Amino acid sequence: MSEVVKLRKGLNIKLKGSAEKVLEKLPTPATVALKPTDFQGLTPKLSVKADAEVKAGDALFYDKYHPEIVFTAPVGGKVVSINRGERRKILEVVIETSEKAGSVEFKKADPSTLSSEEVKEQILKSGLWSFIKKRPYGIIALPDEQPKAIYISTFDTAPLAPDFNFIVDGNMDTFQTGVNALAKLTEGKVILGVNADSTFTGVKNVEINTFEGPHPAGNVGIQIANTKPLNKGEVVWTINFQDVLFIGRLFKTGKVDFTKIFALTGSEVAAPKYYQTVLGAPVASLTEGKLIDAGYKQRIISGNVLTGTKVKKQCYIGFYDSQVTVIPEGDEYELFGWADPGFGKFSATKTFFGKLFPKKEYTLNANLHGGERAFVLSGQYEKLVPMDIMPVYLLKAILVNDIDKMEQLGIYEVVEEDLALCEYACTSKIEVQKILREGINTMIKELG
């Protein structure tokens, strides 16, 4: 049964530098890396030592508490370094890629002909399990849990987000194979969220819900909340659209193929477009020589401007990200900035004259535009979260560490990205996503 849901709450932030629909294929980068820090709450244990030769699909590290969940090399080669941070925390496992290394052989079969145990085993062994996340909490799914359903959003409404219709072009059968494999993992359904101009409406073996409205309509959490909201004790799984393609290719070819398309976007990119490279590629392989020559600092973000991670050029792109955004850092003083009439300023509020020009695309920088304060204004967050949830009260429950209240106010239904707009718009500059993650971590610790 499919539903059409119109969402009114939310906000589209129009930024300069959306990717032109042109795909450039990049050569395999010299190094790739997996970063255990990309996985919330993971305690990694290494399976390889430095200097080991690995094939694509060989395990690099695994989850200490669920050893069956392994994280595999996206490309074959030699493990050149294992970078550690404070208290020997593993930050990066870097592989020097090599053409000759080859890849691990897995079963090549149509997943609909396999049993769900066989499908699960193949996905676990190939390292693709790490792409499946669970709600509540937004962490990697546990193989022994029974999800009520598996949700996939086929469009992204975040600022400058890549267009999945463009990325999937020519790969729809791979996507279908991936979906068929996922369907084996749940007794419920695989549920797709699509938008009005979607090319995903022909996918079979799924339930399709259509969503209209501004960001965060493309967030899978918002889609769940507006169709079958998650209750205490229930578990659903979610997976990003491009990661379904990895699963599809695994079953079609019997090999892991982590080829991935990234959108390079943002006002600081000379010619924003799409690039095909591989999971774990270095940031520099995308951005080197592609940014405008500016006299000021630029901020490179793995992901979008709302939920992404600030990275340096020598870092690697995040595991779950499918875009890299570059914006000005904006670490400059602004004379009487708070009193500016604001003709060129974008705001969620109506206190700037920029609001009179709704079609303009803006260059926004990373400046906070004000100091952090206590909660003063009310009603601001509610306008941006199309869910039946009270964000401020949930955050306050987290701040006072009241587990009962967190549960009652719906912490199981949200992850950071769902409340990211609140953090953007907050007059008091409160670190919404950080607080929410602390709350979720408390829940995991207390309730498991």
Next chain:
Amino acid sequence: MKFIKNFFERTEPLVQKGAKYSWLGSVHEGFFTFLFVSKDTSKSGTHIHDFIDLKRTMSIVVLALVPALLFGMYNVGFQHYKAIGELASTGFFGIFLYGLLKVIPVIAVSYIVGLGIEFVFAQLRGHGIHEGFLVSGILIPMIMPIETPLWMVALATAFAVILGKEVFGGTGMNIWNPALVARAFLFFAYPAQMSGESVWVALSSTDKVIDGFSGATPMANAAAGHLNYSVADAFFGFIPGSIGETSAFAILIGALILIVTGIGSWKIMVSTLAGGAVMGLILNAASGSEALSAANQVYFSMPFWHHLILGGFMFGAIFMATDPVSASQTEKGKYIYGFLIGILAILIRVINPAFPEGMMLAILLMNTFAPLIDHYVVAGNIKKRMKRAKISA
């Protein structure tokens, strides 16, 4: 402006914790961020942030208050010259100038005392100076009768900032609207000086008033059973009253600014006015009752909407009830909160002989109950979630 920026940047290390002038830290930060929006960039979470901050929010409220304040100044002069019978012979600017000179000292005292205390608290607590008092500092003078002695303004401001706000933790933490705390403090501490007929019109001891002059507000007259004001005067504000509260027209201009920018909650404004109107209608319906005194029968029968333009009702509804910190914070709660303020304000105003004005008390009372209203609204959300869980289980 570069040298100012350089000056602040150069002196920044000197006011850090442990440095020589660390006791100036908050003041330094306060002035620096007043002149220049800080260069701080996002460290966690979203990389972009809205241009709005608390300084801009508060400035917009102050901007919305300006029409009422300017008119208030004019009205101070207007009432003065009317009382001494020289209205016809004094020009517009003369009238305004008189009011300006009377009002400026009150504003100055309020800001100097209030900000002084804020600076000290910010430094003691080791945080920056918060902007809440920008609005309170202008609201306090606007709800004072013009003849309030300056020392009382200073005392009330100090009381409001310390016991009305800082003891709770500062901006964003207070339970009651600080400006109303100041007003209530004076009302109860110095009742003789804060009510009656002599405080509403600025007159020096040498001024000779015309025959038949009474400084009473139309509301006080109405309570005594005399409805002797013109509706136009009451709407545009040519009546005695606290400095900023008399002109419903000027206040509505401010309301427009608050609603268009979204800074003030239209839900609270509308529901407060609705509550007042409903209570006015109830009084109208009861006005024929034999049990009422003659004066009360007249007051009860006053057209219900006149309540909205007399006294501090409009000012309270637009600028006081909407204070986001002390008001109800849930969207549904705002309707209940505002409506009850309207009901209570008129109820206290008309029925209780001890208090000629009910708005201040109604808002303070509902400030107290706002968390309770919110509690039940939040409980409603929780209940819905729990019910949903049971159905699916």
